[in-house]
Amino acid sequence: MYAALNGEGKLVYASQVAGLGGQASWFCPRCHQPLKLRAGRRVRPHFVHTDGVCGQTKLSKRQVMESERHQAAKSLLGQTFQAQGECVNLEYYLPSSGQFADLYLPQRQWVAEYQQSVISAQLLANRQADYQALGQTVVWLLSADALRGKFKTRWKQTCLHYAPAWGYYWLALDVEGACLVQDYHLPLVYSRLSYTYQSRTLLLRSLSQQAWQADCLAYDAWLGPRTCHCREGQVASQVRSHLLAGHQSYWRQLYQEGIQVGDLPAWCLQGRYQVLVSPEPGWVWLAYETAFLKEVREANQGFTGQDWLIFHESLVKAGKLHLAPTPLLGEDGRANLLPEICQSFLRLWQWQGHLAFDQDWELYRVVSQELVGQTGRSD
Known part of the structure; x- marks a missing residue:
């Protein structure tokens, strides 16, 4: 150790x-x-x-085993807040919770945790609850390396934050760059072929002239924003081989419910869609949605946004679709999560030309013939 x-x-x-x-x-x-x-x-x-x-x-073991970078991160944060005139305690032991806070401002009841190592969502939730039970405000900081890596990972799902002004976001500490990095307005539904989000940075040396803020996002010294345009992988030209590569269980699950994956509109598979906070690939969500839209089309009916949300809630409740644990979101973030996913999918179906919104009746209507006579249950 x-x-x-x-x-x-x-x-x-x-x-x-x-x-x-x-x-x-x-x-x-x-x-x-x-x-x-x-x-x-x-x-x-x-x-x-x-x-x-x-x-x-x-x-x-995190309490006694940590890297040189972790030590440097705590030192950097300590120097930053000392320059603001704050009383700073590094690696402060909180006996009531049995935890060591990376940085603790006793006069502010404020904690900062630089979480470089990956821990379980349950452990993070427990530690968050312990801090909150003590009346502490805690800020969790990812390693900037995590932001530079793969966009969708289980660890980044665990560390997702939410605020009305920023949407869903990640907050990280770049030790080498001596700055905070915020990636925000993250897309909950996106194509790996092309997606965007916003990013900005806060140089820690600039805080010495700033009054302390409990919400570090509220400082006016942030630089940016800049729009990040990203791309991962190529168009899935061989649809069947792409789906069979590790996705056989999803294929079988849908087949048992009478949903023929091969009958989906081509873009559902070729677009390589993802849901940021779901372990299932996006085409599984789209397959269930295709079955729903087909039934609506055959009944010659429309549906409301609330109908769409209730349908997705039923899939999650039945364990057919899942949302990853997100212990840092807070009540508002968790409450908005599935509704925002549903709205993103509605916009996608409209953009692909399958849906139109009837202003007179305030209903969504299926306008594409591509869904007729295809995917659905075979009773």
């Missing part, structure tokens, strides 16, 4: 104390048993238990 408590109960790092002479006492932050410091020419400084065993295994 790379971190330990000293005799005063403060967290120190092996790399910081390895060159210091004299006798000192070190203790495990998890079990509070004595530790020994080991270091050498070919040995990275670290602490070990004197008896080789940790007496407490229930807490996360």
Whole structure:
């Protein structure tokens, strides 16, 4: 392990104390048993238990194992808020929750957590709830590397935020660039062939002249925005081989419900659509929607936006479609999630020429002949 408590109960790092002479006492932050410091020419400084065993295994290893970048991140945040005149505690132990906050401003009851390592959605939810129960405002910061990687990952789903002004967004700390990065107005439904979102940056050195804000998005020193145009992969020309590559279970699930995937409009498959917060690929959502629209067309009826939402809610409730855990969204973000997904799909079907909105009746109507006599249940 790379971190330990000293005799005063403060967290120190092996790399910081390895060159210091004299006798000192070190203790495990998890079990509070004595530790020994080991270091050498070919040995990275670290602490070990004197008896080789940790007496407490229930807490996360994150409390005692972290990278040099994590240390640099905390130092960078600490210097930033100290420059604003704030009282700053780094790696502050909150005994009522048993947690170490990366950065804690006691006068503000404000916590910042730089979450470089991937943890489960449940653990993140538990820690968020613990902080909130203590009356703390907590800001979770991703590593900027996560933003540069694949757009849709389980970890980024877990770290999704929401605010009315920014929509769904991610917030990250770029340690090397000494700045915060916010990617916002993220598309909940998008084609991997072409999608856009907004991004902006906040140089931390610019905050020394700014009054402290509990909401770091409210500072007026943010630079941007810039529009990010992205593309992942190519058009799926061989539809069947594309679907069979790891998606056989979805194919079988739909087939058992009488939905013939091969009868979907070509763009549903070739467009490589995704739902940002769903484990299912976008074409599975589109397959269920195609069946719904076919039934509406055959009945020569229209439908409301509420009908569309209720249909999707029934699919989620039945476990046919899923939404990933999003513990940081808050009540508004979670409440808006499925309705916004539904609206995005409505716009997509309209853009593809299959739907039109009847202003007189305030109904959506299927206007495409392509859906007639195709996908649906075979009773």
